Amino acid sequence: MAFTAFSGTAQAAEPAVRKRSPIALLLLLPGMFYLILFFVTPFFSLIITSLQEPDPLLFGEFNNAFNWQNYVIVIETYWEQGLRSIGFAALATLFALLIGYPLAYFIAITLRPFPLLQALGLVLVIAPFFISFLLRTLAWKQIFATEGPVAGILSSVGILEPGTAITGTAFSVVFGLTYNFIPFMVLPIYSILATFDLRLIEAGNDLYGSPATTFRTVTLPLSAVGVISGTLLTFIPAVGDYINASRDFLGSADTTMIGNVIEANFLVLSNFPAAAALSLLLMALILVLVGFYVKRSGTEDLL
């Protein structure tokens, strides 16, 4: 199902430009070579690894086999972390949309008469990228420290009991994910709204649409493509993120996400088959979820 969601429209659009030429094949060659070497090969290697069984004698060594039970075992052991990943990523995507859409709208439409301010707004969205993602996440750990400024203010107004931990909770992980992925939400929406024809809003007003109605029936549907690509760009990496939920950053044992489980199995436990099986399951899960989402939202021409 997910696969047809991706392939349907691409085929329909193709005949007009279809050309059969050895030169086209030749030009495709470097790209194909790259994909085969750096995507297809690791992918098959991952499949093979996920089916391996442990060597009975040597620790940390695995032999090729068809040990499909690996998949059953990892699902049984880590289903909770898997569901949590989807939940956290969905929440982060929702919050990023709620914060990102008005921001993109403000920069693209409200600031349109002031190109300089518009450029400044964009720079502010992109600026965090100039500082390492890890450093920024560590900074939030300090800001959310039990003796830190946020906890201090919240406990002085009585919202938070003094000494309560903010880091290591679901809140801090979802916050970190939202914060880190907001630019990925803002930029695609901005790029759609930046070329949005303002006369359409005027037309909506002329037809007695209130601002809310005009937004709902004109602006929002026309910017849907940006919203969908923004949500995909946020959701897909957020599901697999293992930095925010890591014990060393904003997470704890209660907030472990699937990326942390894969990391632990791969790096600490040397359980490569389990890590590979989890990676493939994660890939399949995202593909199904995203395929379903794209199908439902009716913007298949996006992909």
Place this chain on the structure above:
Amino acid sequence: MNRPLPEDPMIRSLIAQAKRAQVSRRAMLAGTGAGATALALAACAPASTELSPAEDNSANDPNLNWANWPLYIDEDEDGNYPTLVRFQEETGITVNYLISVDDNNSYFATVRDQLALGQDIGADTVCLTDWMVNRWIQLGFTQELNKANIPNADNLIPSLQNPAFDPGRVHSLPWQGGFAGIAYNVERTGEVRTVSDLWRADLNGRVTVLSEMRDTIGLIMMEQGTRIDADFTSDQFNAALDVLREQVEAGQIRNVRGNSYSEDLVNEDSLAAIGWSGDITLLNLEAGYEKWKFILPETGATLWNDNFMIPIGSTRKANAEKLIDYYYNPEVAAEVAAWVNYVTPVNGAYDAALAIDPVLAENKLIFPDDETLAGVQVFRGLSAQEENEYQAAFQAILLGA
């Protein structure tokens, strides 16, 4: 192609041939899949079981790559390593000091594939912890040291000369060692003397423990009266694991961390922690006074060492041996110990340190006396099966699974 075919009959026939040869999409996909599977299988091919050391080319190659942990060698304000600079001047060997080990397991995961094939891992000597050294030696990933090139190795303190994982120190020599004990913030909490003091009500949610299994579980086991340097049973290990699980689930332990536990102590998220001796000395130095106290619990603390090894694929073994020999010179060892604050394995470094800095020399956590050493234990070597089982159970707690 919409444009007409070229006139030349030769080219015409070539194009026609190419068109006929064009593959269908399905055939293309099948071919790609088969090719990729073959490539992937080739990549996963098991290594030959017998590994032989790479040939030594040190005589023609005055270079050396040394992989080590962060903050683990003397460093001046300009970021140079004074002892290493002198070594390079003395020997003419250019040392590339790589700070590339952040964790035993993740370093091993990074280099194991090359090691299994006997290839160079980009490091000619690397310092890893006892139990990881044990794994390397068992897998045949190390070269034997030629002690004739390391005369100073005689300075190795007796208690470290015959560890179970490398009797007679054939494959490894200690770089630095340290203790895992308890650190607590003296301004914010009362005295902590034992591991069970960490489970006190006033420390609820303010305790951090190490993600290094042997240190955290080791301390708990010793408090339960189990000797970790002897043949303990699975039940004894699991009894300690139960304590950890209970305290993590109850929220008494705020977090289980690696090197970053020291950040928690600094920002006071944690008021007490299971930590490493050298770190606390350094933290107090930065604070300017003894804000944190580090204690070795009376029931026992763990002692570990990081050891030099020469990976199987290194072609600069003699250079590496020269480096090891240099650092077994007591004066040099004392200089390093004075900076890193860990335990030096070199006999005579104490006397050398007395001359540089008498206060430092009296620090029992850097130059432990017999009494201190009597109260610490080295976690025994685990069999592969035990390692697998224990580590999985420990990680399950850390992952909340």
